[in-house]
Amino acid sequence: MSQTVAAPPLPESADTKAPSGRSSTLLARSLRLWRSRIGVAAVALLVAIAVFGPLLAPSAPDKFVALPNSLPGTSGTVFGTDYLGQDVWSRFLTGGGEILVLAVVSTAIGLVLGVAIGLISAYSRNAWDDVLMRGMDVLMAFPQIMLVLVAVSLVGPETWIIVLAIALTTAPRVARVARGAAQPVVERDFIGATQAMGMSRLRILFGELLPNILGPLMVEASLRLTYSIGIIATLAFLGLSGNPNSPNWGTMIQQNQTALATQPWGALLPIIAIALLTVGSGLIGDGIARAAAGIDRERAA
Amino acid sequence: MKRLRGGGIPGFVLRRALLGMLVLFLVSVIVFAATQALGDPARAILGREATPDRLEVLRKQLNLDQPVLTQYLSWFSGIFHGTFGTSLASQLPVGDMLGPRLVNSALLVVCAAVISIPLSIIIGSYAALRRERKFDKVSSNAMLVLTALPEFVVAVLLVILFSTTVLHLLPAISPVPPGHWPWEYPDGLILPVATLVIAVAPYVSRIMRASMIEVLETDYVEMARLKGLPERTVLYKHALPNAIGPVFQVIAITLAYLAGGIVVVEYVFAYPGIGSLLQDAVVNHDIPVVQALAMIIAAVYVILNMFADIGTIIVTPRLRTRL
Numbered sequence A: 001m002s003q004t005v006a007a008p009p010l011p012e013s014a015d016t017k018a019p020s021g022r023s024s025t026l027l028a029r030s031l032r033l034w035r036s037r038i039g040v041a042a043v044a045l046l047v048a049i050a051v052f053g054p055l056l057a058p059s060a061p062d063k064f065v066a067l068p069n070s071l072p073g074t075s076g077t078v079f080g081t082d083y084l085g086q087d088v089w090s091r092f093l094t095g096g097g098e099i100l101v102l103a104v105v106s107t108a109i110g111l112v113l114g115v116a117i118g119l120i121s122a123y124s125r126n127a128w129d130d131v132l133m134r135g136m137d138v139l140m141a142f143p144q145i146m147l148v149l150v151a152v153s154l155v156g157p158e159t160w161i162i163v164l165a166i167a168l169t170t171a172p173r174v175a176r177v178a179r180g181a182a183q184p185v186v187e188r189d190f191i192g193a194t195q196a197m198g199m200s201r202l203r204i205l206f207g208e209l210l211p212n213i214l215g216p217l218m219v220e221a222s223l224r225l226t227y228s229i230g231i232i233a234t235l236a237f238l239g240l241s242g243n244p245n246s247p248n249w250g251t252m253i254q255q256n257q258t259a260l261a262t263q264p265w266g267a268l269l270p271i272i273a274i275a276l277l278t279v280g281s282g283l284i285g286d287g288i289a290r291a292a293a294g295i296d297r298e299r300a301a
Numbered sequence B: 001m002k003r004l005r006g007g008g009i010p011g012f013v014l015r016r017a018l019l020g021m022l023v024l025f026l027v028s029v030i031v032f033a034a035t036q037a038l039g040d041p042a043r044a045i046l047g048r049e050a051t052p053d054r055l056e057v058l059r060k061q062l063n064l065d066q067p068v069l070t071q072y073l074s075w076f077s078g079i080f081h082g083t084f085g086t087s088l089a090s091q092l093p094v095g096d097m098l099g100p101r102l103v104n105s106a107l108l109v110v111c112a113a114v115i116s117i118p119l120s121i122i123i124g125s126y127a128a129l130r131r132e133r134k135f136d137k138v139s140s141n142a143m144l145v146l147t148a149l150p151e152f153v154v155a156v157l158l159v160i161l162f163s164t165t166v167l168h169l170l171p172a173i174s175p176v177p178p179g180h181w182p183w184e185y186p187d188g189l190i191l192p193v194a195t196l197v198i199a200v201a202p203y204v205s206r207i208m209r210a211s212m213i214e215v216l217e218t219d220y221v222e223m224a225r226l227k228g229l230p231e232r233t234v235l236y237k238h239a240l241p242n243a244i245g246p247v248f249q250v251i252a253i254t255l256a257y258l259a260g261g262i263v264v265v266e267y268v269f270a271y272p273g274i275g276s277l278l279q280d281a282v283v284n285h286d287i288p289v290v291q292a293l294a295m296i297i298a299a300v301y302v303i304l305n306m307f308a309d310i311g312t313i314i315v316t317p318r319l320r321t322r323l
Helices: A023-030 A034-056 A088-094 A097-124 A127-139 A144-155 A159-186 A189-196 A201-237 A249-259 A265-300 B008-037 B041-046 B052-061 B068-081 B094-129 B134-148 B151-164 B186-216 B219-226 B231-268 B274-283 B287-315
Strands: none
Touching: A023 A201, A023 A265, A034 A088, A034 A097, A034 A265, A088 A249, A088 A265, A097 A127, A097 A159, A097 A201, A097 A265, A127 A159, A127 B008, A144 A159, A144 A201, A144 B008, A144 B231, A144 B274, A144 B287, A159 A201, A189 A201, A201 A249, A201 A265, A201 B151, A249 A265, A249 B151, A265 B134, A265 B151, B008 B068, B008 B287, B041 B052, B068 B287, B094 B134, B094 B186, B094 B231, B094 B274, B094 B287, B134 B186, B151 B186, B151 B231, B186 B231, B219 B231, B231 B274, B231 B287, B274 B287
């Protein structure tokens, strides 16, 4: 939409000034920054809870262990019980998997789609480029959460439509970044050389172009993952998750929000978890962006 | 953009307005297709156990027995009459349900914008002037953390801090009885507005900082300094007008983003606006209401983006000369 103006950098990718460099060195460089280390530690901790939590849960997540909203310590519970009398700690330990898996899957699909569209756009440099990018602009005319809600209103809160809607709303944003980063690469000599060698289009796009834009893509991927986690948790919080009875951090916050004054742990634990997860993944993205900017500065010097 | 040039500012405004209308038309097609043409709305509403005759009645009520194009046209013309069809849940015309809720939501968005925009311009510019110094480092890191948090997390944390658990200063929910207006209950507005401000201010101030840093390093700011102009004049006359251009764009995107952000905030605080109505409509499969709200929110988004593009051109001296 803003294409008509000499577009200022899109706010969501304000820190991604087409950094270049091999992806492995980039990751290693970013890990020298404290923000990246904190981010990785936070995300690793939450992933560990999501993966191993179900094994460590003291009771089944749907078992009634005490009266509703009992305080920590009642009947041997660590963090008390929730609005139905189920163990908060057990539900917290089992409630992370769903959000993480859905966020990773939908972001991954969105990335693949977006990268493909962005690369094709940048490489074709003809009417296809215009058509694809205007199409992406129209999709971006909706706030992401809106389009997902519209999709859910039709089919109901089924897992597949949530994943699909998030993937489809992630793709245009990725496509814009991929195209922007690939455009200068397309102009370089070695792409002309690969065309002269008779390399197939597919190999040029994914074998030659793709490795050269991994830097900005990694930044965008972590940013998109942050937003996907936020949206999936938000949907659960709005009462729109696949299964309202299954333990899920977003659902837990919604269900236990009314008891905040008396038994805050039922909402507080999952809130801390989601906050750490999104902030961690945001820090990782910022670390990569900073490392890439550092590499570019050294090259320029 | 290469092909269509000329006409100066009026020409640009006209082109941009036409593009905006085209996008809105496409948006209406997508909203309609996503909610009505794909799948069977009648079944989605009534569920799998619905009897055939009930399905039949509902299909007739939704005009589903007509050809798709006729359905689209009657819905599309309804937009211009402000009717938007009939709500399935309340059996009221959707247009009538929207009136007061639109005012309530607009109040939230305007309050949030009026507070967050000057605040983030000040924070962003000051951080740019103090680049790599203490204020910049602290504010940049705080902003990074705040941008990553989903709105509902911010909202519930604020409730925990200010109304239920730590302090007991403000109401935890902000309902407005029918026939009353939210400004009669200013207490209830504080936390919803604060949530929206925290959701968008970090974003705008980060852009403002980046933009200001870029401008401060340009030749014309250097030149103004070398001419011996006082630093105040350099900042207010030369740096700020050029730095604020991209921010103008971001402000519009921010407002548009607020239009989406209210869904969550209104739900958390039980505030009677279009956001909580949308959540309700999605849960109840009230498709006419979803269509109307999606259209309204998307229109706000598109129109604000359009104003942003036009505004950027008008406030940025160096872009104006390129037209």
